[in-house]
Amino acid sequence: DAGVIQSPRHEVTEMGQEVTLRCKPISGHDYLFWYRQTMMRGLELLIYFNNNVPIDDSGMPEDRFSAKMPNASFSTLKIQPSEPRDSAVYFCASSLVLGQVVGYGYTFGSGTRLTVV
Amino acid sequence: AQSVAQPEDQVNVAEGNPLTVKCTYSVSGNPYLFWYVQYPNRGLQFLLKYITGDNLVKGSYGFEAEFNKSQTSFHLKKPSALVSDSALYFCAVRDISNDKIIFGKGTRLHILP
Numbered sequence: 140d141a142g143v144i145q146s147p148r149h150e151v152t153e154m155g156q157e158v159t160l161r162c163k164p165i166s167g168h169d170y171l172f173w174y175r176q177t178m179m180r181g182l183e184l185l186i187y188f189n190n191n192v193p194i195d196d197s198g199m200p201e202d203r204f205s206a207k208m209p210n211a212s213f214s215t216l217k218i219q220p221s222e223p224r225d226s227a228v229y230f231c232a233s234s235l236v237l238g239q240v241v242g243y244g245y246t247f248g249s250g251t252r253l254t255v256v
Numbered sequence: 257a258q259s260v261a262q263p264e265d266q267v268n269v270a271e272g273n274p275l276t277v278k279c280t281y282s283v284s285g286n287p288y289l290f291w292y293v294q295y296p297n298r299g300l301q302f303l304l305k306y307i308t309g310d311n312l313v314k315g316s317y318g319f320e321a322e323f324n325k326s327q328t329s330f331h332l333k334k335p336s337a338l339v340s341d342s343a344l345y346f347c348a349v350r351d352i353s354n355d356k357i358i359f360g361k362g363t364r365l366h367i368l369p
Contacts, residue, residue: 143299181359181360181361181362182300182346182359182362184356184357187356195354195356230299230300232299232300237355237356244290244292244302244305245300245302245357246299246302247299247300247301248299249297249298249299250297250298250299
C-alpha cells in the first residue's frame, strides 16, 4: 500500500477563493481524520469519519469548512471562502480503529501546505 | 479532561549522547499513551505506545519510553542520539470519554553533530 495520499502538496490561493484538499486513505482503514497544524495551535483534529460517515466535526472552525467522504477511498476538505488565517498544513490520517488500543497508531499523509494570501 | 503537556519546545543533544523528551499527562482512569515523530515535510509517524504491562516500552528507531504512574510522565528516551533523530516529537493520550487521540504541542529535537 502506498500509504495515505494527499493532494496537492502545496496550495497557494488568494483570499476569498475556494480550496479543496484531497485524501486517499489506506485501503481497509475504517477511520479517516483531518487535522490542521499551525505553529500557534499545534495539531488540531478537525473532523473524523467512520465507514464514510462523519462522526465528530466539533473541531471544524467555521461554516466555511466542510468535509465529505463519498466512498471508502476518497475524502475532501473544502474551505470556501478561504482566509489568510486558514494558512496551515492540513493532514489526513487513517486508522483501523479509533483509540489506537490495537495496531500501530494512525497513518498520516504527508500533508497539504496551504497558503492564503 | 484528558491532556498531555510537553514542557520543552526544543531540546538540543550532542550526537552520541542519551536523549530525553519529556511528556506529562492528565487522565481519568488508566492512560493510553503514544509517541509520534514528524520529519520535515512529512506526516506524523507512530513510534510506540503504552497500554498496559511493562513500564518501559520499546519502539521504532531504537526509541523507548518510560511510563511513570506516580509522576504521571511518559518520557521518550534513546541511549545514543543520531543526527537523523532530529525531528518534531509528539506525545499523545487517548481520551477515554470519546476515544479520540489528543496530541501535545510537540518538542523539536536537535541532534548536534
